[in-house]
Amino acid sequence: MKMKNIKFTYRNITVFFSFLFIxxxxxxxxxxxxxxxxxFGKQGEIFTDSPVGLGTNFYFPFSGSKATAxxxxxxxxxxxxxxxxFDVPNANDPEGNxxxxxxxxxxxxxxxxxxxxxxxxxxxxxxxNIGEIGFGxxxxxxxxxxxxxxxSLGTNWVKYIIPIPDPSKLTEERGMLWYAAGSQDTxxxxxxxxxxxxxxxxxxxxxxxxxxxLNGEDLEQRAFLDIPIQITGLSQTLSTPEGxxxxxxxxxxxxxxxxxxxxxxVNENGIVSVLNVGTATISARIGDVExxxxxxxxxxxxxDFAPIPPNRAPGDVISVFCDAYxxxxxxxxxxxxxxxxxxxxxxxxxxxxxDAIINYTDLNFVAIGTFLDVPSINLTGMTHLHMDIKVxxxxxxxxxxxxxxxxxxxxxxxxxxxxxxGSAFVQDQWVSLDIPxxxxxxxxxxxxxLLFFISDATISDIFVDNIYYYR
Amino acid sequence: xxxxxxxxxxxxxxxxxxxxxxxxMSSCETDETQTVTTITNLVMADEFxxxxxxxxxxxxxxxxxxxxxxxxxxxxxxxxxxxxxxxQNGVLIITxxxxxxxxxxxxxxxxxxxxxxxxxxxxxxxRIRLPWGQGLWPAFWLLGDDSNGTEIWPQIGEIxxxxxxxxEPTRIFGTVHGxxxxxxxxxxxSLELEDDRFDTGFHVFGIEWGPNYINYYVDDMLYNQIxxxxxPGEWVFNDGPFYIILNLAVGGELPGPPNASTIFPQxxxxxxxxxxxxxx
Numbered sequence: 147m148k149m150k151n152i153k154f155t156y157r158n159i160t161v162f163f164s165f166l167f168i169x170x171x172x173x174x175x176x177x178x179x180x181x182x183x184x185x186f187g188k189q190g191e192i193f194t195d196s197p198v199g200l201g202t203n204f205y206f207p208f209s210g211s212k213a214t215a216x217x218x219x220x221x222x223x224x225x226x227x228x229x230x231x232f233d234v235p236n237a238n239d240p241e242g243n244x245x246x247x248x249x250x251x252x253x254x255x256x257x258x259x260x261x262x263x264x265x266x267x268x269x270x271x272x273x274x275n276i277g278e279i280g281f282g283x284x285x286x287x288x289x290x291x292x293x294x295x296x297x298s299l300g301t302n303w304v305k306y307i308i309p310i311p312d313p314s315k316l317t318e319e320r321g322m323l324w325y326a327a328g329s330q331d332t333x334x335x336x337x338x339x340x341x342x343x344x345x346x347x348x349x350x351x352x353x354x355x356x357x358x359x360l361n362g363e364d365l366e367q368r369a370f371l372d373i374p375i376q377i378t379g380l381s382q383t384l385s386t387p388e389g390x391x392x393x394x395x396x397x398x399x400x401x402x403x404x405x406x407x408x409x410x411x412v413n414e415n416g417i418v419s420v421l422n423v424g425t426a427t428i429s430a431r432i433g434d435v436e437x438x439x440x441x442x443x444x445x446x447x448x449x450d451f452a453p454i455p456p457n458r459a460p461g462d463v464i465s466v467f468c469d470a471y472x473x474x475x476x477x478x479x480x481x482x483x484x485x486x487x488x489x490x491x492x493x494x495x496x497x498x499x500x501d502a503i504i505n506y507t508d509l510n511f512v513a514i515g516t517f518l519d520v521p522s523i524n525l526t527g528m529t530h531l532h533m534d535i536k537v538x539x540x541x542x543x544x545x546x547x548x549x550x551x552x553x554x555x556x557x558x559x560x561x562x563x564x565x566x567x568g569s570a571f572v573q574d575q576w577v578s579l580d581i582p583x584x585x586x587x588x589x590x591x592x593x594x595x596l597l598f599f600i601s602d603a604t605i606s607d608i609f610v611d612n613i614y615y616y617r
Numbered sequence: 618x619x620x621x622x623x624x625x626x627x628x629x630x631x632x633x634x635x636x637x638x639x640x641x642m643s644s645c646e647t648d649e650t651q652t653v654t655t656i657t658n659l660v661m662a663d664e665f666x667x668x669x670x671x672x673x674x675x676x677x678x679x680x681x682x683x684x685x686x687x688x689x690x691x692x693x694x695x696x697x698x699x700x701x702x703x704x705q706n707g708v709l710i711i712t713x714x715x716x717x718x719x720x721x722x723x724x725x726x727x728x729x730x731x732x733x734x735x736x737x738x739x740x741x742x743x744r745i746r747l748p749w750g751q752g753l754w755p756a757f758w759l760l761g762d763d764s765n766g767t768e769i770w771p772q773i774g775e776i777x778x779x780x781x782x783x784x785e786p787t788r789i790f791g792t793v794h795g796x797x798x799x800x801x802x803x804x805x806x807s808l809e810l811e812d813d814r815f816d817t818g819f820h821v822f823g824i825e826w827g828p829n830y831i832n833y834y835v836d837d838m839l840y841n842q843i844x845x846x847x848x849p850g851e852w853v854f855n856d857g858p859f860y861i862i863l864n865l866a867v868g869g870e871l872p873g874p875p876n877a878s879t880i881f882p883q884x885x886x887x888x889x890x891x892x893x894x895x896x897x
Contacts (some may be wrong), residue, residue, distance in 0.1 A: 350812035351787050354749055356880070385785050385816075387750060390878050 153550040158351045174342055186257040190346040192249065192264075192322045195228040200322065206285060208326060212242030222340055224267035224303045229342035234327045246281045246326035258316035261346035263293075263306040263386070264323070270299040270339035276327045280308060280393065281346075284321035291321065293394040299339055309352050311382035311395040311545035312432045355384040357432040359400065359416075360439035368443060369410070369420045371501050372451035377402065377416035377441065382432060383583050400430040400437065420445055440482040449498055452534040452576045452611035464523055465614040466514060466597065469501055469617025474523060477515035481503055481596075487511060488603070503537075504610040510603045514613070519596030528615040536609040541568040545604040549579075555595035562586030568605070576609075583615070636855025645825040653832075653839040656740035656825055660753035666710045671702065675734055678702070679727040679864075681719070685729075691754070692868030692875075694721035707887045711865045713753065715824040715881035719725035723881075727864035735762055735858035740893035741778060742823030743863070748883035749816035752875030753783030755867040755885045757822055771799035774853035778830060782872040783883070786814045789822065791833035793843055804848050806841040808832065819888055827895060828855055863887060 153427040192196040196218060207213040212235045218233035224335070231241050234245045243349060264281050276297045282290035293306045310316065323344060329335055351482030361379035369375060380400060383392040397416030404410050404418075405599050408425035418428055428441040455470040465471035467479065479492035488511035506512055516523050533546070552561045571577050599610070631690070637790040664673055679687075679698040696769065699828060701724050706855050708833060712859050713725040758780070761773035775794040792805035825832040832840040845852040868874040875881075 350815055351810070351815055353786070385786055385814075387785075389784065453870045464684075 147426070151300055152439070155227045162562060186255055186318050188257050188260060190258075190261055190378035191344075192346070193230050193266075193341065194458065195223070196511070197249075197255075199251070203252045203369075204249050206248050206250060207245040208244075209249075210242055210328070211238055211244050213247075214241070215245030216247060218507050219340060224269075224298070224342040226240075226387060229340040231343070232325065232339050234329060234339070234400070234556040236335050236336045237329045238244070243554055244326065245326035246278075248285060248324040249322045249467075250284050250321040251322060253316035255320040256316075256322075256346075258310065258319050258346050259313050259314075262310055262313055262352045263347055263349050264345070265305060265312070265347050265349070266341045267303045267305050268297075268299050268339060268341050268343040269303045270303055271337045272303070272332070273298070273300050274310050274337055275278040275299075275331050276325065276339060277330075278324075278326040279306075280324055282316075282319060282321045282396070283324040285423055286318075286320070289396060289398045290319060291324075291396045294391065294395065301343070305388075306353070307349070307386045307388050308393060309382065309384040309386060309391055309536060310346075311355075311357070311393065311399040315399055315434070317347055323517045328489055348387070348490060351387050351614075355432060356383040356434045357381070357395075357400065357430070357435055358383070358430075358439050359430045359437045359439060362438040364440045365442065367443060369406065369418075369443040369445045370498070371420055371423070371445065371519060373420055375420070375428070375441070375443075375476040377418060377428060378410065378415065378580045379439065395432075395491050399432055402578075403431070404428055407443055415472075416441070419474075439553055450536070450576065451498075451501060452503070452536070453578060455532070455612050455614070456540040458616055463614050464489075464525070464528060466516075466523075467504065467613040468497070471614060474516065475520035477520055479514050481513045481515050483511075483513070502611075506599065506610065507607050508603075509599065509601050509606045509608060511598055511600040513596045513598045514598055515553075522593035522595045523615070525594055525615055527582055528583060528591075529612075529617045531583060531615050532579065533612070533613045534576050534578050534611045535571060536571055536576045538607040538609060539573065539605065541571055541605065543575050544575065545571075546601065547571070547605055547608070548598070548600040549581065550596075550598035551588060551591070551594055552596035552598070553588055553590050554593045559595075560588055560590065562588040564602075571605075575612075576608070622804045626772040646679065648826045653741055653834040653837055654742075654823070655823055656893045656895050658894045658896055659693060660736070660739070660889060661734055662889060663709075663891075664707070664889045665704045665887060666707055668704055668706070670697075670699070670727060671704055671709060675730055676728045677731065677733065679729060680800060682721060686869060687866070689866070689869035691866045691873065692721060692752075693723040693866060694718050695864070696724055696729045697726065697875040700723075700724070702728065711755075711863065711864070711883075711887070712879065713748065713865045713867050713883045715875075722798050725865045725867055727862065727866075729860055729862045730759075731762070731860040733860075734892070735860045736892060736894070737856070737858045738826050738895050740823060740827070741861065741890075742821055742826045742892075743778070743890045744819050744821045744888035745779070746817075746819045746886040746888075747781050747786070747789075747815040748781075748885050749783050749786045749814075749863060750875065750879035750883060751784040752861040752872050752879050753883050754780070754869055754872040755783075756780045756862070756864055756866070757887075757890075758862050760855050761859050761897050764857070768780075770794075772796050772853060773857070774859070775799075776823050776824065776826070776854065776859065777805075778833070779835075780871075781815060783816075783879070784872070786816045787811075789835065791822075791824070791841060793831065793848065793854070795848060795850055795853045798848050803842055803851075806821075808835050808838065819886070828852065845892075860891075861890065863890070 147228045217231050223229040237243045280293040312399045382395045402412035404426050409422050409424040409426035430437040440579045488510045490508050491506045492504045495504045514527045548565045550563040666873045711726045718724045757778045759776040771794045777792040781789045788809045790807035794803045830842045
């Protein structure tokens with residue numbers, strides 16, 4: 147019994163020391179691997195000569211894409227005989243007019259915290275920009291989705307880098323790779339591209355992070371109680387041996403901050419909750435690097451919505467822009483007529499908690515169009531045009547807004563105008579206009595194609611809502 | 618040594634494991650002990666340990682824009698202002714700023730030891746963290762004394778120990794210029810890091826220079842030797858002393874101008890400059 151005990155002791159010592167010395171010989175790189183409690187797999191490879199560790203059911207095409215676009219090509223590869231092949235279809239392919247899918251691990255996610263980039267070698271059958279390639283999209287919230295856009299591929303194999311915005315976040319990631327590619331660049335014609343040696347890597351050459359929110363702009367904006375605001379324009383830019391590479395990054399990579407949490411707070415999805423009157427500035431960081439861009443909010447009170455339109459029978463209303471009725475199809479809420487129009491806004495309308503409102507700014511003139519790709523509006527039987535307008539600025543003597551209708555645009559067109567002087571409006575208050583259609587003086591109102599707002603820059607910032615004809 | 622003591626205490630049972638271990642260790646050590654320097658007689662060192670202006674007994678400054686942007690259409694105006702050159706926390710800081718100054722759009726600094734420290738042959742090295750970004754052009758280099766203006770470049774000789782263009786943060790290059798091999802015809806070789814960058818940490822850049830040879834090294838990597846056989850003209854590095862220049866240029870023919878992606882200010886940090894003399 148005694149001898150056996152001694153032998154056991156020796157064996158234990160053997161195990162202990164061989165472990166210790168292997169750590170030393172590995173130049174200590176393995177130490178953290180061995181010392182940490184087991185978590186999720188740390189494999190980096192996604193595709194070498196075949197998919198690596200993705201399980202069986204890992205390919206999920208996007209809705210509307212050609213589901214068979216991806217295959218393993220056994221005759222093509224970067225310094226190998228196999229690669230991932232993507233056959234982007236013709237724009238008129240009945241099975242789908244683009245290629246796109248996610249590669250999601252069929253099983254537990256991987257711990258990618260020790261990598262700094264997704265890398266791959268790629269080439270295409272012709273020079274082409276691939277619309278989007280990234281990782282982190284899992285169809286389960288896409289919390290850590292990353293997108294590199296417009297990746298320029300040539301016909302020779304080149305290595306590409308998609309930096310991880312903040313590796314420390316990726317402790318359990320299933321979305322290994324995703325892509326979306328169309329034929330916009332190729333005149334609608336099909337092409338093929340290949341990816342090989344697809345893997346997460348610790349390059350060590352990715353640095354100088356420059357995160358951004360709101361596309362790096364410092365914005366000031368009015369905000370209203372209980373009307374949430376989504377922080378958009380999120381990106382991370384890193385210097386790589388390939389040059390500066392920018393990727394779109396989901397809010398979960400960022401830590402958002404509010405300078406006044408009594409006024410506004412931001413959650414991890416980048417949604418600002420507006421809580422109280424006052425001012426607050428929203429900023430963000432990735433890791434310890436401050437993002438460029440900020441949002442200064444001035445909260446003045448609740449949002450002042452336009453009056454709710456009365457209930458009317460559907461046959462009594464032709465609605466152009468009103469959440470209370472079904473709107474007719476329109477070409478645009480802002481035609482951007484060159485070269486004289488300065489008016490911005492309307493594309494798209496503001497979405498204030500689900501309520502659509504047009505905010506025209508820099509107004510001189512602007513039109514809502516219904517004549518290009520949609521039917522013109524036949525006002526036969528209608529008696530009035532209704533709209534609600536709020537002027538968001540001081541109203542000076544001489545200010546005006548003229549409302550003009552054009553019938554039969556471009557084909558013996560006729561126009562009629564009803565003018566409103568500034569005194570018809572009140573600063574920062576909604577005013578309802580109910581204009582008899584007869585006042586426009588049009589002989590024919592069966593093909594209304596344009597509805598103009600004309601201020602000639604006397605009034606430049608207005609809200610418009612509830613535009614409809616009725617009887 | 619502690620590890621060796623542990624070996625001594627364990628017995629025969631451990632041998633198989635240890636054999637593997639020792640083999641792997643020796644492969645690691647081969648890289649780390651590559652002989653890159655042999656000249657060890659230290660004769661000058663600026664460790665930049667005193668905050669404020671650099672030591673005036675060693676360093677002076679080129680001021681202004683020189684002729685045609687120091688011969689390269691560089692865009693910066695060199696000054697000796699604290700904003701552009703100072704010593705803080707044990708490092709020399711050369712700062713390139715974007716600002717309108719005396720008709721230039723950028724300012725920076727260029728330090729030199731001309732007339733204060735000059736030497737023929739030896740080992741010249743500096744530990745530097747580089748700036749980064751399109752249009753930045755840091756350099757650590759030697760220029761031959763012009764014998765009070767009686768000799769002109771490139772006859773005087775130029776040894777560029779380290780140059781970098783800021784849009785290539787993983788690559789530096791070492792170069793010699795002389796008669797018949799100057800400017801675009803100079804003799805140069807670059808070193809690219811596979812898994813690290815020059816702008817995220819300090820690296821040692823140096824040469825060992827003797828009769829008819831100049832050896833170039835970065836950290837523990839000896840990456841080039843230039844001898845008279847490598848240059849298509851007169852070897853001008855066997856006579857006359859050379860002085861040291863540290864500078865951070867902006868723009869110019871080599872890097873091209875900064876662009877919208879370039880972030881200013883940018884800093885070149887120098888932890889030390891050391892010069893060793895060959896044993897006679």
